[in-house]
Amino acid sequence: MVDITTGSPWETIKITTLSKDRNLFVKILEEAKSAALSKEIGKMVVFTSYGHEWRPFGLPRKRRPLSSVVLNGNTSDEILNDVKQFLEAEKWYNDRGIPYRRGYLLHGPPGTGKSSYIQSLAGELEYNICIMNLAELGMTDDRFAHLLNNIPPRSIILLEDIDAAFSDRTAAETVKQGHQGMLTLSGLLNGLDGVVASEERIIFMTTNHIDRLDPAIIRPGRVDSRIFIGNVTEEQARTMFLKFYDGKNLLATKFVDGLKTMGMIDNISPASLQGHFVQNKDSAEDAVKNIDSLLPK
Numbered sequence: 566m567v568d569i570t571t572g573s574p575w576e577t578i579k580i581t582t583l584s585k586d587r588n589l590f591v592k593i594l595e596e597a598k599s600a601a602l603s604k605e606i607g608k609m610v611v612f613t614s615y616g617h618e619w620r621p622f623g624l625p626r627k628r629r630p631l632s633s634v635v636l637n638g639n640t641s642d643e644i645l646n647d648v649k650q651f652l653e654a655e656k657w658y659n660d661r662g663i664p665y666r667r668g669y670l671l672h673g674p675p676g677t678g679k680s681s682y683i684q685s686l687a688g689e690l691e692y693n694i695c696i697m698n699l700a701e702l703g704m705t706d707d708r709f710a711h712l713l714n715n716i717p718p719r720s721i722i723l724l725e726d727i728d729a730a731f732s733d734r735t736a737a738e739t740v741k742q743g744h745q746g747m748l749t750l751s752g753l754l755n756g757l758d759g760v761v762a763s764e765e766r767i768i769f770m771t772t773n774h775i776d777r778l779d780p781a782i783i784r785p786g787r788v789d790s791r792i793f794i795g796n797v798t799e800e801q802a803r804t805m806f807l808k809f810y811d812g813k814n815l816l817a818t819k820f821v822d823g824l825k826t827m828g829m830i831d832n833i834s835p836a837s838l839q840g841h842f843v844q845n846k847d848s849a850e851d852a853v854k855n856i857d858s859l860l861p862k
């Protein structure tokens with residue numbers, strides 16, 4: 566049979582037993598549950614929206630260690646601690662009638678680790694992640710609100726490149742496009758405000774262009790914490806180098822000095838550095854020798 570709303574196949578199996586053996590059903594269900602859970606141990610499920618529901622995207626993935634995403638200074642720990650504090654404060658929010666939710670905006674140039682960090686953070690907290698593309702055709706206001714109010718348990722919501730959904734559209738255009746099956750600005754704001762006030766909700770948004778966002782999106786309550794994630798600092802470059810070439814301290818210093826001389830500090834993304842290290846993965850010496858290849862062509 567096929568589910569007519571989603572198009573996915575399903576079947577029903579009817580099992581009967583004598584009343585004295587009915588315990589069998591409990592055993593079968595428990596076995597099925599532990600078989601399903603064992604596949605997810607140490608892994609994270611990525612959900613994407615499909616129509617009005619969330620569906621796992623591919624198989625559960627191995628969690629990426631948080632330490633593998635190298636952010637500037639204490640940024641990584643600060644975000645992690647903030648989320649942990651939030652997760653321990655449910656009663657505090659409920660006692661004061663404040664919606665139990667928290668929004669974060671990570672902003673900065675492309676390839677600086679925003680999405681990677683959020684996915685690693687979800688893994689660290691043993692949460693799953695729900696990724697939504699706001700610019701998708703068919704992401705109506707209703708669908709957006711419904712999806713946000715029906716998040717799978719223990720999940721972080723990730724709205725990527727939030728500016729892309731609206732940057733080229735005026736407020737009037739977004740209203741018009743609402744009729745054409747796209748999310749409107751007011752649909753976004755209403756969805757973020759939500760109707761189910763007491764349920765835990767953690768939303769991370771990312772953008773390369775914070776200046777293009779409507780101020781209404783980033784006001785407290787929708788975005789409680791804004792964090793700039795920038796290009797590589799000297800410290801990040803060194804840490805990344807040593808993650809690829811363990812123990813090569815002298816070469817790390819040489820590499821960072823090279824970047825400084827070339828004026829690349831704060832001007833090159835961690836993604837580009839990662840690419841360079843992958844290209845020279847067998848030799849730290851080559852990574853230093855070929856440093857010029859990092860210069861813009």
Ligand SMILES: Nc1ncnc2c1ncn2[C@@H]1O[C@H](COP(=O)(O)OP(=O)(O)OP(=O)(O)O)[C@@H](O)[C@H]1O
Nearest residue numbers: 633634635636674675676677678679680681835836
């Ligand atoms: N700070 C970092 N530490 C380690 N790896 C990084 C870092 N930043 C980026 N990378 C690597 O670069 C790639 C791209 O990173 P990612 O997609 O997370 O960047 P982003 O900031 O979300 O980019 P965009 O703004 O374009 O969406 C990933 O493979 C990731 O491993």
